[in-house]
Amino acid sequence: MACCEVMAGRKASLNSKELHMSEAYKYYLKFWGTRGSLPVNSPAHRKYGGNSACVEIRRDRQSIIFDAGSGLHLLGEELMAELACEEINRASSKNREAMRDIDIFISHFHTDHICGLPFFAPLFDPHFTIRLHYITDDKRTQKTDKLKSILENYMSSPFNPIGLAGFKANYSFCPHKADETIKLGAFSIIGHPIPHPNGCHAYRISDGRYDIVYATDTEHIRGKLNENLIHFIKNSNLLIYDSTYDDTHFARYIGFGHSTWQEGIRLCQAANIEKLAIFHHSPQATDDALDKIAAKARKLWAGAFVAADFQLVKLADER
Numbered sequence: 276m277a278c279c280e281v282m283a284g285r286k287a288s289l290n291s292k293e294l295h296m297s298e299a300y301k302y303y304l305k306f307w308g309t310r311g312s313l314p315v316n317s318p319a320h321r322k323y324g325g326n327s328a329c330v331e332i333r334r335d336r337q338s339i340i341f342d343a344g345s346g347l348h349l350l351g352e353e354l355m356a357e358l359a360c361e362e363i364n365r366a367s368s369k370n371r372e373a374m375r376d377i378d379i380f381i382s383h384f385h386t387d388h389i390c391g392l393p394f395f396a397p398l399f400d401p402h403f404t405i406r407l408h409y410i411t412d413d414k415r416t417q418k419t420d421k422l423k424s425i426l427e428n429y430m431s432s433p434f435n436p437i438g439l440a441g442f443k444a445n446y447s448f449c450p451h452k453a454d455e456t457i458k459l460g461a462f463s464i465i466g467h468p469i470p471h472p473n474g475c476h477a478y479r480i481s482d483g484r485y486d487i488v489y490a491t492d493t494e495h496i497r498g499k500l501n502e503n504l505i506h507f508i509k510n511s512n513l514l515i516y517d518s519t520y521d522d523t524h525f526a527r528y529i530g531f532g533h534s535t536w537q538e539g540i541r542l543c544q545a546a547n548i549e550k551l552a553i554f555h556h557s558p559q560a561t562d563d564a565l566d567k568i569a570a571k572a573r574k575l576w577a578g579a580f581v582a583a584d585f586q587l588v589k590l591a592d593e594r
Contacts, residue, residue, distance in 0.1 A: 398446060
């Protein structure tokens, strides 16, 4: 099994004149938003951040994004800064070309997972081609673009002043069936249904060396592991898992559609997973609370860590 290296600490760099934090790594995963339900900002939410779900996998100039929560806004700003750098250096580096194709995979349509789209700068720039992927088994919605309809409503009056007509990028909606293999360059991506109100899908992305699973917004049954999910995540390098709650308090939240960090560890142990990213933090979870979860999780299973906004996971690129 290939090894992925989790980088400690967090750092944001959006200044196009500076070497941004990821430039030294050609292949990495970056957490842009790790909260669930609601973005938060307070002195007690600094260390782990407060942006809602958004995770990017970058390999050279290819960017694959999972979910479009509020973290997508800062990712968009970084992409625009990179584009500006490329324009400045174009005369002296004619062979360099900005990454302008972006693929975004939406797990489901609750607002904390799509609220970043109206604020994603590349959507307003004609230099970008952006594909919005989602999973549906409804043949009717495959023809009528379910995500397009949802965004049209979300971005219409009185909720937003600018509709889809404001997007200047070359964007498209890409519906897929559950468990269909989606090929994007060196990557294969599969979406798989997981239990959540109104439906949700986990994604497994593989390049033949690394397998990473993004499985957020899912509820487990106490005392019973989800065997379908175990089969889907088996032998992956990294599981990014909905850890909104704690086993101790889970009973009061049954039906809310979320899981616990302890269940994430149980799944990893059952499925031979290398590392667990504790993810989709409750808005109520302060830095102190998440520090305590991190310490407890490491004692229970050494492969667990609490994901933070702007944290990197290095992926060795051996081609």
